[in-house]
Amino acid sequence: MELKIYNSLSGEKEIFRPIHENNVGMYVCGPTVYSNVHLGNVRTFMSFDFIYRSLTHLGYKVRYVRNITDAGHLTDDGDVDNDRFVKQSRLEKLEPMEIVQKYTVDFHKVLENFNLLPPTIEPTATGHILEQIELTQKLLDKGFAYESNGSVYFDVLEYNSRGLNYGELSRRNIEELFANTRDLDGQNEKKNPQDFALWKAASPAHIMRWNSPWGEGFPGWHLECTAMSTKYLGEKFDIHGGGMDLKFPHHECEVAQGKACNGTEPVNYWLHANMLTMNGQRMSKSTGNYILPMELVSGNNDFFEKAFHPAIVRFNFLQAHYRSVLDISNEAMVASEKGFQRLMEAMKILNQVSAADNQQGSTLNMKEWKEKCYNALTDDFNSPILISHLFEAVNFIFKLKDEKEKLSPEDLEELKKLMNVFVYEVLGLQNIEENNNEKLDQTLRVLIELRNQARKSKNFELSDQIRDRLLAEGIELKDGRDGTSYSLI
Amino acid sequence: MELKIYNSLSGEKEIFRPIHENNVGMYVCGPTVYSNVHLGNVRTFMSFDFIYRSLTHLGYKVRYVRNITDAGHLTDDGDVDNDRFVKQSRLEKLEPMEIVQKYTVDFHKVLENFNLLPPTIEPTATGHILEQIELTQKLLDKGFAYESNGSVYFDVLEYNSRGLNYGELSRRNIEELFANTRDLDGQNEKKNPQDFALWKAASPAHIMRWNSPWGEGFPGWHLECTAMSTKYLGEKFDIHGGGMDLKFPHHECEVAQGKACNGTEPVNYWLHANMLTMNGQRMSKSTGNYILPMELVSGNNDFFEKAFHPAIVRFNFLQAHYRSVLDISNEAMVASEKGFQRLMEAMKILNQVSAADNQQGSTLNMKEWKEKCYNALTDDFNSPILISHLFEAVNFIFKLKDEKEKLSPEDLEELKKLMNVFVYEVLGLQNIEENNNEKLDQTLRVLIELRNQARKSKNFELSDQIRDRLLAEGIELKDGRDGTSYSLI
Numbered sequence: 011m012e013l014k015i016y017n018s019l020s021g022e023k024e025i026f027r028p029i030h031e032n033n034v035g036m037y038v039c040g041p042t043v044y045s046n047v048h049l050g051n052v053r054t055f056m057s058f059d060f061i062y063r064s065l066t067h068l069g070y071k072v073r074y075v076r077n078i079t080d081a082g083h084l085t086d087d088g089d090v091d092n093d094r095f096v097k098q099s100r101l102e103k104l105e106p107m108e109i110v111q112k113y114t115v116d117f118h119k120v121l122e123n124f125n126l127l128p129p130t131i132e133p134t135a136t137g138h139i140l141e142q143i144e145l146t147q148k149l150l151d152k153g154f155a156y157e158s159n160g161s162v163y164f165d166v167l168e169y170n171s172r173g174l175n176y177g178e179l180s181r182r183n184i185e186e187l188f189a190n191t192r193d194l195d196g197q198n199e200k201k202n203p204q205d206f207a208l209w210k211a212a213s214p215a216h217i218m219r220w221n222s223p224w225g226e227g228f229p230g231w232h233l234e235c236t237a238m239s240t241k242y243l244g245e246k247f248d249i250h251g252g253g254m255d256l257k258f259p260h261h262e263c264e265v266a267q268g269k270a271c272n273g274t275e276p277v278n279y280w281l282h283a284n285m286l287t288m289n290g291q292r293m294s295k296s297t298g299n300y301i302l303p304m305e306l307v308s309g310n311n312d313f314f315e316k317a318f319h320p321a322i323v324r325f326n327f328l329q330a331h332y333r334s335v336l337d338i339s340n341e342a343m344v345a346s347e348k349g350f351q352r353l354m355e356a357m358k359i360l361n362q363v364s365a366a367d368n369q370q371g372s373t374l375n376m377k378e379w380k381e382k383c384y385n386a387l388t389d390d391f392n393s394p395i396l397i398s399h400l401f402e403a404v405n406f407i408f409k410l411k412d413e414k415e416k417l418s419p420e421d422l423e424e425l426k427k428l429m430n431v432f433v434y435e436v437l438g439l440q441n442i443e444e445n446n447n448e449k450l451d452q453t454l455r456v457l458i459e460l461r462n463q464a465r466k467s468k469n470f471e472l473s474d475q476i477r478d479r480l481l482a483e484g485i486e487l488k489d490g491r492d493g494t495s496y497s498l499i
Numbered sequence: 500m501e502l503k504i505y506n507s508l509s510g511e512k513e514i515f516r517p518i519h520e521n522n523v524g525m526y527v528c529g530p531t532v533y534s535n536v537h538l539g540n541v542r543t544f545m546s547f548d549f550i551y552r553s554l555t556h557l558g559y560k561v562r563y564v565r566n567i568t569d570a571g572h573l574t575d576d577g578d579v580d581n582d583r584f585v586k587q588s589r590l591e592k593l594e595p596m597e598i599v600q601k602y603t604v605d606f607h608k609v610l611e612n613f614n615l616l617p618p619t620i621e622p623t624a625t626g627h628i629l630e631q632i633e634l635t636q637k638l639l640d641k642g643f644a645y646e647s648n649g650s651v652y653f654d655v656l657e658y659n660s661r662g663l664n665y666g667e668l669s670r671r672n673i674e675e676l677f678a679n680t681r682d683l684d685g686q687n688e689k690k691n692p693q694d695f696a697l698w699k700a701a702s703p704a705h706i707m708r709w710n711s712p713w714g715e716g717f718p719g720w721h722l723e724c725t726a727m728s729t730k731y732l733g734e735k736f737d738i739h740g741g742g743m744d745l746k747f748p749h750h751e752c753e754v755a756q757g758k759a760c761n762g763t764e765p766v767n768y769w770l771h772a773n774m775l776t777m778n779g780q781r782m783s784k785s786t787g788n789y790i791l792p793m794e795l796v797s798g799n800n801d802f803f804e805k806a807f808h809p810a811i812v813r814f815n816f817l818q819a820h821y822r823s824v825l826d827i828s829n830e831a832m833v834a835s836e837k838g839f840q841r842l843m844e845a846m847k848i849l850n851q852v853s854a855a856d857n858q859q860g861s862t863l864n865m866k867e868w869k870e871k872c873y874n875a876l877t878d879d880f881n882s883p884i885l886i887s888h889l890f891e892a893v894n895f896i897f898k899l900k901d902e903k904e905k906l907s908p909e910d911l912e913e914l915k916k917l918m919n920v921f922v923y924e925v926l927g928l929q930n931i932e933e934n935n936n937e938k939l940d941q942t943l944r945v946l947i948e949l950r951n952q953a954r955k956s957k958n959f960e961l962s963d964q965i966r967d968r969l970l971a972e973g974i975e976l977k978d979g980r981d982g983t984s985y986s987l988i
Binding site for chain 2: 110452484
């Protein structure tokens with residue numbers, strides 16, 4: 011079965027051919043650790059977690075590098091005061107590396123909650139200053155960069171004049187780019203406004219700084235990914251992923267840096283994950299249409315009627331294809347929760363049902379169903395289609411329980427194996443049912459039954475005693491139209 | 500109240516005076532991430548976690564730096580093949596940074612299990628290559644180091660000839676050191692066998708390598724801690740901690756590097772945590788007297804009769820002072836578990852008991868008890884003595900429940916507050932009882948009560964019904980001499 015991947019570089023689905031057989035080198039742009047990770051970022055990282063799990067399941071040995079941006083990430087090239095770390099550290103009276111540590115710990119906790127696997131290498135920008143200085147020097151030596159007031163800039167016009175094409179990934183026209191550029195501070199250091207910083211001289215107020223051949227400064231954001239991907243994956247590697255919003259200028263700059271340094275397209279397949287919206291609108295702190303990942307999980311927010319377990323959020327996210335915009339809403343989350351519960355119920359039934367006699371055969375075409383699942387997985391990692399096939403199996407499993415369908419022993423084993431692989435390993439969902447909750451529920455049902463029985467036989471002393479004793483233990487019984495329910499108070 | 504700390508440098512308990520009022524800079528040598536963290540290391544890191552929590556509770560703002568050694572940690576100076584990362588990466592066919600990632604993730608997970616707080620900065624050796632190269636250059640410039648075949652060594656004799664004293668921390672005599680040195684490979688590069696590597700030239704086979712003024716190589720282990728502590732805490736800072744086994748040569752070299760670079764004693768207070776033994780013997784993989792932290796927790800080992808929750812392990816470890824050797828055994832762990840449970844029971848009772856009338860006063864001298872607790876805490880962080888005072892309170896709380904003792908409302912509030920602070924915040928213990936287990940337990944007690952009542956009134960139909968219904972739900976009731984118990988089957 012051939013794996014097809016949509017390549018942003020060509021704008022087409024292509025058959026995936028790794029550089030080294032059975033091996034995949036994959037780089038994904040990681041978080042900037044100066045604040046809590048956004049829910050939209052969680053979606054992006056979850057998409058690549060699913061892709062990483064899928065590649066691994068398909069038999070590839072994946073070296074998965076996801077970086078931590080912990081230094082010198084400028085909001086724009088010209089404005090040193092905008093360095094996000096410096097800004098935040100003044101606010102919280104912490105050293106920049108304390109901010110980095112606080113939000114790196116938070117980032118790891120959040121992703122672990124959503125059952126994302128750690129990457130195989132997680133390099134930091136500050137851990138590769140030397141490599142970034144060396145790359146800058148290489149670009150200077152090759153004439154693709156110039157020094158200006160202790161900073162070094164990439165020369166976009168020079169790059170294009172050598173027959174290379176700045177704009178090839180994002181399909182932007184260099185002339186239009188030049189025409190539409192705003193006037194920003196620090197631009198006077200540059201030959202042209204599109205030129206981007208490889209190394210920035212540090213103002214006296216700047217805390218994060220390193221010695222370099224051009225004086226004290228810090229690396230430009232775009233350069234770190236080139237430095238780290240080259241170091242751990244080589245000058246040319248298989249897959250580069252990131253959020254759609256990074257395509258320009260970040261990834262465009264990576265392509266330019268790679269080609270200028272090594273004369274080769276650095277990445278074979280560029281993958282971009284799409285946006286997350288909430289209630290049909292862009293999520294943004296300034297408009298208030300905004301929620302933190304753990305607020306969705308805790309239920310402590312103004313948008314959702316209840317808390318949702320991270321596994322249900324994960325299920326919801328993977329119900330959309332990574333290249334589609336995904337909108338979350340209360341309605342959609344509640345629907346996902348129902349779907350998730352039905353899926354988990356089916357997984358439980360699957361462990362309890364018996365196979366038919368061998369002779370009777372199966373009423374499911376296992377080969378065909380398996381093929382459909384793998385077709386979805388290998389068609390640009392189509393998780394929603396895969397999930398829809400899993401739900402065909404879910405419906406079948408419920409009928410199996412009611413003996414309206416049947417499976418041969420071999421097919422039952424195969425279905426068990428495949429469902430477990432797809433649900434837990436590939437989609438990374440988790441069974442969230444806690445055993446003791448179930449036992450408590452069963453025990454309380456026994457008590458409610460006894461109480462109903464007592465009431466029927468007009469033994470009100472006993473029925474009241476049951477109610478009062480439970481209340482004393484913090485369990486309230488409530489009689490309603492549909493019978494008696496309980497709540498833990 | 501004055502804080503007294505035992506200082507390895509002076510060999511005495513000293514009154515702690517921070518360099519900057521109300522602030523503490525503390526550096527602790529972190530793990531070498533080339534294999535799973537040892538239980539002995541967990542004890543060391545837990546000791547400093549307790550010290551960090553204590554300092555914070557005492558009102559200090561602590562910058563707590565604990566590094567990750569992820570590069571160039573040589574088992575001995577002369578033998579490049581002994582570089583642990585290179586060795587392990589050949590074994591597992593991983594890149595060194597994949598090994599680093601794998602064991603860093605494991606390290607964080609294990610420490611989180613034992614409820615250790617993350618440090619405020621967690622720098623890596625590979626993240627400070629530039630700083631280490633600069634320090635090496637500084638030592639060369641000052642004449643404290645020399646280059647030899649692309650490597651740079653610290654010149655111990657030169658250091659001593661300037662009136663400085665290599666050996667002052669570990670109280671070793673330089674002449675004895677010279678007499679007792681083994682002959683090791685690579686020694687011919689050194690002027691004297693005690694000289695230690697600041698920078699090592701990389702052999703062609705060496706994967707982890709960086710460019711430097713002396714050719715491609717990697718930094719010596721001792722230098723990384725000097726580079727990182729200086730960067731984040733300054734040339735002179737308050738506290739440096741680590742395991743006893745690091746005192747020589749590692750910490751001795753740090754003292755020498757700091758004094759040679761900056762002409763000042765780099766650390767005011769050196770703290771060393773003592774060893775962990777098991778069944779009276781040193782833990783060692785080669786003798787088989789060895790257990791991984793999570794094996795103690797899972798019960799999957801040959802030394803302990805059951806599994807122990809990480810909170811119980813933590814309680815056991817803190818029952819010894821950090822400067823004492825601690826021996827773990829099955830007997831000791833079982834005893835700790837009992838003690839822990841009694842402590843948690845007391846914490847529960849404390850939330851349920853009522854205060855005496857104000858007029859009646861208290862039978863506990865709250866002021867005196869509080870003072871004793873703080874005396875223990877500020878006497879070189881004496882956790883076992885603190886715990887013994889907490890157990891005086893535990894005994895008192897049990898008597899309070901039986902109305903054999905009494906507390907005024909103010910004292911009850913104070914006791915609640917202090918017990919919560921000491922148990923959860925300072926000692927970092929966790930209440931491991933799960934709420935739903937408790938609710939299940941309470942509900943089952945109600946049912947057992949009803950059944951006993953039914954049997955007393957000879958309503959055997961009802962009593963049998965309760966037993967059978969529960970059995971159908973997987974809960975078995977067992978009548979014994981001490982009453983009825985249950986088990987989940």
